[in-house]
Amino acid sequence: MFFLLCLMGAIFLREVETVSQTAKSNYKPLIELIFQIFKKHSAITVVSTNDRFNDEIFELNSVNFSTTISLFQDVQELQPPKDVSYGFIIVSDNWEDILEMKKRARNGDLIVAVMEQQISVLMAFFMYAWNLKFKDIVIAQPGENGEVYAFDPFLNHTKKFGIRQVEEIDKFLTPKNYHGVTIKGTLFDTSPITVNVNGVFLGIDPMIIKTIEHCLNVTIETHVPYDGEQFGYKSQNGSATGAIGELYTNESEIAFNQIFVKEYGAPELTFTNIISDDCLCVIVPKASIIPKWTAIFYVFSNQFWIVIFFVVITAMIGLFIIRKYDIDRITKNIQNKHVYDHSWSTVCLDVWQALFNITYSYAFSSKYHNRLILGALFLYVLNINTLFQSSLVTVTTSQKRYPDINTMKQLVESNYHISTFSPSLADVFNNTRNPYMQKLSKRFVILHDESQRLPAFLTRRLKYSFLISMKQKGTQHIHIVQECVKSYRLAYLLHRNAYFLHDFNGIIAKVFESGFINKWNDMLKLNLSDMLKQNAYVEEHVEFPRPFTIIDLQTSFYILTLGLIISYIVFLFEYYSGRCYYVP
Numbered sequence: 408m409f410f411l412l413c414l415m416g417a418i419f420l421r422e423v424e425t426v427s428q429t430a431k432s433n434y435k436p437l438i439e440l441i442f443q444i445f446k447k448h449s450a451i452t453v454v455s456t457n458d459r460f461n462d463e464i465f466e467l468n469s470v471n472f473s474t475t476i477s478l479f480q481d482v483q484e485l486q487p488p489k490d491v492s493y494g495f496i497i498v499s500d501n502w503e504d505i506l507e508m509k510k511r512a513r514n515g516d517l518i519v520a521v522m523e524q525q526i527s528v529l530m531a532f533f534m535y536a537w538n539l540k541f542k543d544i545v546i547a548q549p550g551e552n553g554e555v556y557a558f559d560p561f562l563n564h565t566k567k568f569g570i571r572q573v574e575e576i577d578k579f580l581t582p583k584n585y586h587g588v589t590i591k592g593t594l595f596d597t598s599p600i601t602v603n604v605n606g607v608f609l610g611i612d613p614m615i616i617k618t619i620e621h622c623l624n625v626t627i628e629t630h631v632p633y634d635g636e637q638f639g640y641k642s643q644n645g646s647a648t649g650a651i652g653e654l655y656t657n658e659s660e661i662a663f664n665q666i667f668v669k670e671y672g673a674p675e676l677t678f679t680n681i682i683s684d685d686c687l688c689v690i691v692p693k694a695s696i697i698p699k700w701t702a703i704f705y706v707f708s709n710q711f712w713i714v715i716f717f718v719v720i721t722a723m724i725g726l727f728i729i730r731k732y733d734i735d736r737i738t739k740n741i742q743n744k745h746v747y748d749h750s751w752s753t754v755c756l757d758v759w760q761a762l763f764n765i766t767y768s769y770a771f772s773s774k775y776h777n778r779l780i781l782g783a784l785f786l787y788v789l790n791i792n793t794l795f796q797s798s799l800v801t802v803t804t805s806q807k808r809y810p811d812i813n814t815m816k817q818l819v820e821s822n823y824h825i826s827t828f829s830p831s832l833a834d835v836f837n838n839t840r841n842p843y844m845q846k847l848s849k850r851f852v853i854l855h856d857e858s859q860r861l862p863a864f865l866t867r868r869l870k871y872s873f874l875i876s877m878k879q880k881g882t883q884h885i886h887i888v889q890e891c892v893k894s895y896r897l898a899y900l901l902h903r904n905a906y907f908l909h910d911f912n913g914i915i916a917k918v919f920e921s922g923f924i925n926k927w928n929d930m931l932k933l934n935l936s937d938m939l940k941q942n943a944y945v946e947e948h949v950e951f952p953r954p955f956t957i958i959d960l961q962t963s964f965y966i967l968t969l970g971l972i973i974s975y976i977v978f979l980f981e982y983y984s985g986r987c988y989y990v991p
């Protein structure tokens with residue numbers, strides 16, 4: 408239970424306060440100091456059973472400040488805050504209460520404890536708290552000449568301030584200086600995101616480590632996880648491997664490889680601020696190459712072929728109508744019967760001939776509307792033939808592939824099994840109502856052995872788009888499915904109680920906001936380009952102009968052969984049905 412200050416209460420307290428002003432004024436400088444220290448926080452949480460202190464803090468708040476104050480009687484009732492930045496005050500003589508509050512406050516939040524104790528006792532307490540890795544505690548003593556004690560765990564030094572030395576206290580608490588303390592972390596090669604070049608790591612993660620080292624004056628020692636695993640995972644029986652496992656055994660305090668922010672079944676661990684985001688995508692083999700002989704049909708798109716078809720049909724119908732309803736056919740003495748022949752076979756043949764530029768003068772009469780239709784056809788043919796011939800060169804000289812898989816739907820239809828080597832990704836297809844994802848989850852396998860590699864597998868999009876853009880060997884035949892399975896944010900993983908979490912978060916947030924991540928990404932590409940060039944595959948170089956070979960134009964011969972076969976069959980048919988006579 409907690410009680411929020413309401414205005415009514417404040418007015419009431421003020422009335423009471425005027426009566427005994429002198430008796431309780433000794434908390435006033437202390438409370439003013441507290442408000443100064445917490446001036447950047449949007450709310451203050453107070454744990455106190457001291458009525459005098461409570462009255463005064465509410466009263467001063469209503470007159471000079473207007474912070475939201477939550478009051479708790481017992482530290483056990485305190486809930487860890489989520490989003491709002493709180494300042495914490497505890498009025499108690501019990502050390503355990505202070506530590507309990509520190510535990511319940513968010514990591515790195517400053518706690519001001521109000522108590523009267525000897526300095527030697529305070530120093531012992533500070534050291535005891537630091538043994539439990541608790542820092543950011545300030546102990547203040549009330550009174551006009553009260554004193555304030557703060558502890559720098561890295562120098563093992565307790566500093567004393569006067570109660571009005573607000574600026575000095577502020578300065579002592581910020582900026583943070585870890586005075587070269589060593590923090591152990593894991594870092595391993597996840598090329599091309601973090602790359603080990605001759606023992607030196609390049610990439611965003613090493614750059615962030617360097618930045619943190621510089622800003623906090625801290626020494627970060629990294630090692631590859633001792634068990635040889637990478638990120639590792641926590642299995643259901645509680646044993647953990649890789650970088651995650653080392654966070655449990657305290658062999659390392661932070662895992663400096665970006666990891667997807669998701670549930671790992673490890674409630675003792677938490678994430679730092681976000682470093683970047685990325686998608687989890689499926690890699691599939693590229694679609695197969697279209698056989699050369701069909702190339703001719705890929706000169707135009709399907710829609711274009713349909714339009715051509717309709718134009719030709721329209722031209723035929725037009726010619727048919729012109730011929731059929733031409734009155735001259737009846738009235739005049741006809742010399743050239745062909746131009747009035749409206750049987751479908753003649754009309755079709757005439758249009759075909761015009762389309763292939765082999766028409767004869769007798770096929771069309773010299774009448775105005777006949778000339779018009781012929782002229783229109785020629786104009787059309789001029790465009791289409793030129794387009795066709797120029798596209799034919801491109802299409803026949805380059806390799807064409809069937810369309811690649813780019814959506815989850817196509818992936819479902821493709822029958823690929825999707826694999827991963829990472830057991831912590833076991834749930835990516837779970838908890839979704841998407842029917843395609845549900846179907847894919849049945850075809851999702853977790854492999855334990857590199858030799859079992861399947862053609863379709865899960866990976867970070869950034870990683871493979873980088874490799875593909877660098878034309879690395881082994882990437883020439885793979886394709887990234889454009890629709891991603893899931894998108895994730897990335898951060899570092901560390902123990903929930905890590906004392907440096909708050910300070911690291913501040914630096915990571917600044918790095919992220921200032922856009923360094925993108926800059927470092929570009930830099931990394933430049934840095935790695937020489938190294939990656941050695942492993943790049945050589946592209947099949949197509950030289951232009953190159954002569955057409957018979958292979959390129961094989962389709963024409965297939966069509967010719969087909970035509971000849973059909974003609975031969977028709978010939979045989981006519982021969983045996985008696986329409987053909989041999990006249991000696």
Ligand SMILES: *[C@@H]1O[C@H](CO)[C@@H](O)[C@H](O)[C@H]1NC(C)=O
Pocket residue numbers: 439470471
């Ligand atoms: C608080 O307000 C009173 C009167 O409103 C003023 O005299 C006093 O200086 C103020 N104190 C602070 C710390 O601002």
Ligand SMILES: *[C@@H]1O[C@H](CO)[C@@H](O)[C@H](O)[C@H]1NC(C)=O
Pocket residue numbers: 563
């Ligand atoms: C810190 O200093 C005190 C004396 O001021 C000493 O007793 C203690 O051992 C020191 N602690 C560490 C970790 O050096």
Ligand SMILES: *[C@@H]1O[C@H](CO)[C@@H](O)[C@H](O)[C@H]1NC(C)=O
Pocket residue numbers: 584585586587624
């Ligand atoms: C960083 O820490 C080292 C080791 O304690 C110290 O010598 C150095 O003065 C510190 N640097 C700064 C800028 O505080």
Ligand SMILES: *[C@@H]1O[C@H](CO)[C@@H](O)[C@H](O)[C@H]1NC(C)=O
Pocket residue numbers: 608609610611614927928930931934
């Ligand atoms: C790229 O190389 C330069 C010079 O060797 C180095 O200073 C920089 O940190 C490297 N950048 C990244 C992102 O590794």
Ligand SMILES: *[C@@H]1O[C@H](CO)[C@@H](O)[C@H](O)[C@H]1NC(C)=O
Pocket residue numbers: 642644645646
């Ligand atoms: C827990 O399971 C892992 C395999 O998932 C196994 O290697 C390990 O021995 C098990 N540990 C215990 C304590 O049962």
Ligand SMILES: *[C@@H]1O[C@H](CO)[C@@H](O)[C@H](O)[C@H]1NC(C)=O
Pocket residue numbers: 540655656657904
């Ligand atoms: C690791 O450190 C944490 C806190 O620093 C502690 O609670 C935990 O017991 C330690 N684990 C081991 C195996 O030492």
Ligand SMILES: *[C@@H]1O[C@H](CO)[C@@H](O)[C@H](O)[C@H]1NC(C)=O
Pocket residue numbers: 833834836837848
């Ligand atoms: C995900 O779903 C599959 C079956 O649909 C199930 O076997 C597996 O245990 C689930 N994984 C998690 C982490 O929920």
